[in-house]
Amino acid sequence: xxxxxxxxxxxxxxxxxxxxxxxxxxxxxxxxxxxxxxxxxxxxxxxxxxxxxxxxxxxxxxxxxxxxxxxxxxxxxxxxxxxxxxxxxxxxxxxxxxxxxxxxxxxxxxxx
Amino acid sequence: xxxxxxxxxxxxxxxxxxxxxxxxxxxxxxxxxxxxxxxxxxxxxxxxxxxxxxxxxxxxxxxxxxxxxxxxxxxxxxxxxxxxxxxxxxxxxxxxxxxxxxxxxxxxxxxxxxx
Numbered sequence: 642x643x644x645x646x647x648x649x650x651x652x653x654x655x656x657x658x659x660x661x662x663x664x665x666x667x668x669x670x671x672x673x674x675x676x677x678x679x680x681x682x683x684x685x686x687x688x689x690x691x692x693x694x695x696x697x698x699x700x701x702x703x704x705x706x707x708x709x710x711x712x713x714x715x716x717x718x719x720x721x722x723x724x725x726x727x728x729x730x731x732x733x734x735x736x737x738x739x740x741x742x743x744x745x746x747x748x749x750x751x752x753x
Numbered sequence: 754x755x756x757x758x759x760x761x762x763x764x765x766x767x768x769x770x771x772x773x774x775x776x777x778x779x780x781x782x783x784x785x786x787x788x789x790x791x792x793x794x795x796x797x798x799x800x801x802x803x804x805x806x807x808x809x810x811x812x813x814x815x816x817x818x819x820x821x822x823x824x825x826x827x828x829x830x831x832x833x834x835x836x837x838x839x840x841x842x843x844x845x846x847x848x849x850x851x852x853x854x855x856x857x858x859x860x861x862x863x864x865x866x867x868x
Contacts, residue, residue, distance in 0.1 A: 645796070672854075683757075683842050683858025684797065697855060732796055741787070742856060744796030 643667070645745035647733050653751045659721035662748045666714070666735030673710060674742060675718050676732040684732055684744075690716065723752045756780050757845055759859035767867055772830040774862050776843035779824065785846035786819060787856070788828045790839045797842055801828070833866045840864070 646665040654660050666673050671692050676684035687706065689697040692713040701708065705724070710716040720727055730749050734742040758777045766772045774788075784805040789797035803810040803817045803826070810817050816829045830837055840861045847855045 674856075681762075681860065683844070683860050684856075685858070686855055689854065734796070741799050741802065743799065744789075746794065746796050 645733055645735055645743055647745035647748055649748055651749050654723055656725055656752050657722040660723050661717055661719045662731050664716045664733030667743055670735035670737050672736045673716050674734040675708060678730040678732055725752050728752045757857050757859040759862050761862050763863040765865045766833050768835055769832045772833045772864055774828040774841050776826050776859050777824060778845050783845040786826050787844045789842045792839050835866045835868050838864055838866050
């Protein structure tokens with residue numbers, strides 16, 4: 642069974658540029674999560690989807706961050722415009738129940 | 754306000770000995786507790802979990818203990834192996850409210866197992 646797929650694995654952009662990350666969850670997993678992980682910290686939830694509905698986006702900075710999961714399968718997270726402080730690893734996870742989440746390898750973003 | 758704390762940033766043990774990783778939490782609404790393991794350049798991998806109705810769960814070399822009165826959980830690895838060297842995150846699950854189903858992670862503990 643394929644795991645959670647994320648692309649790109651690495652991205653370097655200049656500040657004020659837009660960037661987008663893509664995630665394809667494990668087949669059959671209805672719940673999809675986007676996390677932010679800063680160096681030396683644990684993952685922090687940005688947004689959680691149940692199918693195509695965003696059921697918890699309270700931690701998503703909506704002035705510059707947006708996300709979508711149009712058909713309830715894969716998802717895109719966008720930052721526009723990026724700031725220096727957005728440099729981090731962006732993790733996608735999926736689950737078929739509310740507890741055990743399976744993570745992708747993440748996208749390491751560097752904003753210069 | 755950190756709801757989940759792993760107070761030891763790192764732990765070093767000898768191969769064959771026991772590794773004990775600790776985690777403290779503040780919110781009694783948490784009802785499910787998990788440990789994740791992370792290698793460099795990979796996402797966290799689920800390791801073991803425990804429900805709040807239990808105080809111990811064992812899976813091979815890994816055992817998780819939960820002390821609800823102290824709001825403390827620990828992960829024991831016996832015997833430790835060099836391949837166990839990784840970052841270990843504890844995570845807790847919200848049982849209710851607007852954050853139902855949300856996982857909150859600790860900061861992680863870097864475990865190094867020396868041959």
